[in-house]
Amino acid sequence: MFIPLNWSKWLGIPENYSEHGANVDQLIDLVHWFMVALFVGWTLFFLYCLWRFRASKNPKANYHGVTNHVSSHLEIGVVIVEAVLLLGFAFPLWWDRTDRFEEVEASDPVKVRVIAYQFGFAYHYPGNDGKFGRIDRTLVSGPGDPCIDPADPLGRDDFVSGVLRLPVKRNAILQITSTDVIHNYSIVPMRIQQDAMPGKDIPMWFQPTKELRTYVICGQLCGRNHANMVGEMEVISQGEYKVWSRKESEKSRESKEKEEVAEGLAQK
Ligand SMILES: [Cu+2]
Incomplete structure (x- = not known):
């Protein structure tokens, strides 16, 4: 396997020594997987555009551009994934840190x-x-x-x-x-x-x-x-x-x- 599953272990971040740290590392891993998906996806899209709109087949510039909504749908998909990261992982981690403070004070x-x-x-x-x-x-x-x-x-x-x-x-x-x-x-x-x-x-x-x-x-x-x-x-x-x-x-x-x-x- 060339792509590390746990990015946090490969990014030069020192080993985790705290109880909650694994959750932080999980979030780092998820964000990096998301970035990999975006990087690969947008790179493929970019290469496709270079080929699709090459000068030899398109000698005249087209001033209308793209007329379908593929890119808007892609953008909405990105927004949804980001919302899941924020609402599904980042916020719960933050709530856990703040909500447990009284319990920690009593321990x-x-x-x-x-x-x-x-x-x-x-x-x-x-x-x-x-x-x-x-x-x-x-x-x-x-x-x-x-x-x-x-x-x-x-x-x-x-x-x-x-x-x-x-x-x-x-x-x-x-x-x-x-x-x-x-x-x-x-x-x-x-x-x-x-x-x-x-x-x-x-x-x-x-x-x-x-x-x-x-x-x-x-x-x-x-x-x-x-x-x-x-x-x-x-x-x-x-x-x-x-x-x-x-x-x-x-x-x-x-x-x-x-x-x-x-x-x-x-x-x-
Ligand atoms: Cu200082």
Whole structure:
């Protein structure tokens, strides 16, 4: 077989690692089959026209053109196939992503805030209490600052990581934001992306199905270093994740306490 059945496997798209990704790949496959049909069909039509209206048999130009409705019928056929793709595949996939959000929120998901900046990503984890500290964007001190209000006790065990670590086979809700311009947080192996808008936390969710180490990239032209805006991501076992996040959370709380003691001493 010379024509690949699964285009998505032949287009250089990395292997899928998310629960919903197979549906995205199916849509990519269908669209490519449709494009193949259009390409072959219109090419044959074009060749037919070259032959049918060749100069040797048609020395005089015909100013009336085609009088039957074959091409209109073909166009209607194309519209019908496109409507089926949109209504039968694309919309249901989108509804599944949006309608299940409440269910996903109730499934004990991992929550992480993603702060995009020129030119990188920072990750804000809620820590051991599972709750993010209050966010006050007026406190922003530099690119990628999660803007956690130090006065909020819920933020004391929050921690910030330079790498996105997620446990395997558990839903993840990422809240995407930016501290400067509009970026786009894009994880190709998870078949998902979301624009990062300054001033907003926009959720996106997925479930990694296998452990992996990969890259995340910025999918929105955002400045002169956009092409180098790459981050690291690791999907690890649930046990490893628990140990890592607990340790990071404790470390963060201890360092905040130490800072406060030092500040207190300095004031005296
Ligand atoms: Cu960017």
